[in-house]
Each structure stands twice: as structure tokens, then as C-alpha cells.
Amino acid sequence: MQIADRSEAPTAIRTDLGAIFVSLELSRSTWLITSLSPGSGEKMSKHLVRGGDIAALLERFTQLQEKTQARIGKRFEIIVIQEAGLDGFWIHRVLQSKGIDSHIVDSHIVDPASIATSRRRRRAKTDRIDGEALVRALLAYKRGEPRVCAMVKVPTPEEEDRRRLYRERKVLIAEQIEHVNRLKGLLFSQGISGYEPLRRDRWRQLEELQTGDGRLLPKHLKAQICRELNRLELLLEQIKAVEVERDALLAAEETSAPAPAALLLNIRGIGPEFAAVLWSEGLFRHFDNRRQVAAYAGLAPTPWQSGAVDREQGVSKSGNPRLRTTLIQLAWLWVRHQPRSALTLWFEARVKRNGGRLKKTTIVALARKLLVALWKYVTAGVLIEGAAMKV
Structure with a gap:
């Protein structure tokens, strides 16, 4: 009776790599590059470059390709994954634009909340562990495993820029509310209520105000309120400018094809x-x-x-x-x-x-x-x- 050769254990899916899989763990100071190359077994290599150094990143990609070519005798393409975060989409766009020269066939941005993690109460978390987890998620995604992670659909630069107007308006409105509440709080501490800083006659109202005990506003308090009103007026001008730009954008959409x-x-x-x-x-x-x-x-x-x-x-x-x-x-x-x-x-x-x-x-x-x-x-x-x- 012959014994089956178990040197190669059967697997349900193909495990041979047809590309170099790379994950990027990004921070302000350093970028951790974790890669899994054909012929390297299960060992993942890790390399640090200075944060924002695209040239060093591309140089590392070239080194990975040269090492793999020397080991296998074939040049492999690179598939990259990174988490959606503070860096936005500019790195992804650089990699896409450099794709022909550096043989980057695909670049992905993943929603970090969609990647499965250990449910232990205390789990180890380091950039090295996260980098390896990203590579494993990328491998599973490319194998076609369903719901392994959620990839982000990257907007075009025009689509991304179009959202700036109303997002800026929302920030300005929040700052306006803070200034209005601060003004009302300062006056309420002196027994004054009913003052509306957003009215057009706010400066005239200010000159007529008296404290709850019948005094004029103290010198330094009035100076502080005047500075607050100056900042508020600047905010109102900026909000109006943003709204004018927004309305112009919507008007352009109305005159063009239905949007x-x-x-x-x-x-x-x-x-x-x-x-x-x-x-x-x-x-x-x-x-x-x-x-x-x-x-x-x-x-x-x-x-x-x-x-x-x-x-x-x-x-x-x-x-x-x-x-x-x-x-x-x-x-x-x-x-x-x-x-x-x-x-x-x-x-x-x-x-x-x-x-x-x-x-x-x-x-x-x-x-x-x-x-x-x-x-x-x-x-x-x-x-x-x-x-x-x-x-």
C-alpha cells in the first residue's frame, strides 16, 4: 500500500502569489511598508520610510520587484492597500499616476472599521501587527472572499473639492454659534438679556445696554464684547461668501445636463x-x-x-x-x-x-x-x- 505524499498539503484555494502585496501603515513621522512577495513563503518583510517621502516609497517598491525577480526569475506587479484616514487620497493618486513606471497594477483604500480584529478584552496592537492584518485582508479580497473588508470608493479631485463649500459653511456656522453664545453669556452675567448679536443694529444696541443694577458696561467688558463682535462680523462675511459660491455652483448645474x-x-x-x-x-x-x-x-x-x-x-x-x-x-x-x-x-x-x-x-x-x-x-x-x- 502506497502512502500519499503529504509534502504539499491540499488547500481549498490557491495560495501561490501572482503579485507583490503591500500594505502601508501611515503616520505623520513614519510610514511602515509591509510586503509579501512570491517565493518568500509566509514571511512578511517590513521597512520604514520617513512620512511623506514618496520617492523612498517608490524606491522600496523597485527593490521588492528586483529581489523577487532575482529569486523567481520573473518581474511581478505590485498591489497596494492603505487605510482611509488623515492622509486622504493623495497617496493613492500618486501611486495610480506612477503605475506604468513602477508596475503598480492596483491601489486600494480600505475602511479600517471593516477589518476583523481579535475580540479579546486586551489585544496587542502595533503598526507591525496592523500592517500584517492589512496584507492578509488584501489577499483575501483579491481571492474573492465575500465581505472580508469594505474598500473605499475614491472620489475624483473635482468631486472631493466640490464638498468643500458646504463643509466649510458648517464649520463657520458652528463658530458663529460659539461667538453668539459667548456674547450672550458675558452680558447675562451682568444682568442683561435680550441682546441679539445677529441683528443688523447690534452696535447701536450695545451702546444702549445697561447692567442689571443700572450701570453702563464696564470698560474692559465692553472692549471684549467689541472684539467678539468684530470676529462675528468677519464670520458673517465668510458665510455669505461661501453661500454665494454654493449658489453659483448649483446654478451652473441647473443650466447644464440634469444633475x-x-x-x-x-x-x-x-x-x-x-x-x-x-x-x-x-x-x-x-x-x-x-x-x-x-x-x-x-x-x-x-x-x-x-x-x-x-x-x-x-x-x-x-x-x-x-x-x-x-x-x-x-x-x-x-x-x-x-x-x-x-x-x-x-x-x-x-x-x-x-x-x-x-x-x-x-x-x-x-x-x-x-x-x-x-x-x-x-x-x-x-x-x-x-x-x-x-x-
Whole structure:
């Protein structure tokens, strides 16, 4: 009886490498390059370069190819993976532009939250461990294993730049609220209430103010308030400038081929800010089905099922937070401005069935339905049932 040769253990999938797999662990000071090359077995090599040094990174890629060619006798291409983070997309774009010269066939950016990690209470975490985990995730992804990780769809530079306007406006509005609250707090400590810093006559109001005990504003307090008002006026000018740019961008879209932003502006209750956010944050992307749309906004349900336990944990909140926040705000306004739409009638019937309770939970469900309905409207022209359009 012959004994089977076990020198090569059978595997369910192919394990021979057809490329050099590289992961990048990026930080401000250093970049850790972890690679797995054909003919190196299971050993992964690690190399450090200074953060931001693209030339050293490409030189390391060349070295990996030369070493592999000397070992195998064949030149292999390189597949790169990195996590989405502070560095944005510029490194990915550099690698794509250098692809022909350095034989980089593919560059991927992965959502770090989608990579499985140990569930131990205390787990080791270092750049070396994370780099190896990225390489393993890339190998599994290229083998075609389903749901092994979530790769980020990289926007074009134009799409990325288009989002700056309303994101900057959101930051400016938050700063405006801080200055207004600070001014009101300073005055309230002197017994003064009712002063509105956003009114056009704010300077005249300031001259007429008196403390609660009948005194004029103290010298240094008034000087501080004047400086706060100067900063507030600068913010108001910047907000106005950003809104002018935003409106000009939307007007250009209306005159060109039909775009999501232009179509959204036709619906009652959706203004320039909502249209810009919905368009630039979500609806410019391609989605295969409504589940992908809801998941991208973080509005997908997250059930918890195990044996007899079956409960719902709420929405995942793992998607785009700006899009999700805007949709929930829009859902409240939708109920007000679209009272005869099928979505509003569904919301009111659901709240009534719950005895007027769980409004906040139901409005999130309405936001998910509204996003899917708007997606169908801007991509396929499916009108939202009962929705009123602007005249």
C-alpha cells in the first residue's frame, strides 16, 4: 500500500502569489511598508520610510520587484492597500499616476472599521501587527472572499473639492454659534438679556445696554464684547461668501445636463444647502440597490440575533455622518412641508399606532425611506408619491 505524499498539503484555494502585496501603515513621522512577495513563503518583510517621502516609497517598491525577480526569475506587479484616514487620497493618486513606471497594477483604500480584529478584552496592537492584518485582508479580497473588508470608493479631485463649500459653511456656522453664545453669556452675567448679536443694529444696541443694577458696561467688558463682535462680523462675511459660491455652483448645474442637485431643488422643502449636501455627499455615487444607499448613510438596521435572543440595536451609524445628519433634519422638515406625501402619511400613521410615542425612532426610519425615494428620483426619475413640487 502506497502512502500519499503529504509534502504539499491540499488547500481549498490557491495560495501561490501572482503579485507583490503591500500594505502601508501611515503616520505623520513614519510610514511602515509591509510586503509579501512570491517565493518568500509566509514571511512578511517590513521597512520604514520617513512620512511623506514618496520617492523612498517608490524606491522600496523597485527593490521588492528586483529581489523577487532575482529569486523567481520573473518581474511581478505590485498591489497596494492603505487605510482611509488623515492622509486622504493623495497617496493613492500618486501611486495610480506612477503605475506604468513602477508596475503598480492596483491601489486600494480600505475602511479600517471593516477589518476583523481579535475580540479579546486586551489585544496587542502595533503598526507591525496592523500592517500584517492589512496584507492578509488584501489577499483575501483579491481571492474573492465575500465581505472580508469594505474598500473605499475614491472620489475624483473635482468631486472631493466640490464638498468643500458646504463643509466649510458648517464649520463657520458652528463658530458663529460659539461667538453668539459667548456674547450672550458675558452680558447675562451682568444682568442683561435680550441682546441679539445677529441683528443688523447690534452696535447701536450695545451702546444702549445697561447692567442689571443700572450701570453702563464696564470698560474692559465692553472692549471684549467689541472684539467678539468684530470676529462675528468677519464670520458673517465668510458665510455669505461661501453661500454665494454654493449658489453659483448649483446654478451652473441647473443650466447644464440634469444633475441630482438641480432635480432636488425642484422639490418643495429642499433648499440649496440640503440639495448641496445630498448631492455631494451621497447621490453623486453609484449604488446597485436601496440597501447600499441606506448602508452608505449609516441608516441600515443592525439586528442582534442569537438563539432565542432577537432584538434590534438601531441604525448602524457606520456610514457618512454628514449625510445621515442632514437626512434626519430633512425628515422633520419633510413632515412639515409635504403633509400629503405618502411618506408623511406613513409616518403619521406609525406614530398614531404607537400612541404618539417613539417619534424620534420613527423619524429615523422616515429618513431612510426618504433617502431611498430621493435616490430613485434623481437616478431613475421616479417621482415621490404625493410629493409637492415647487411652482
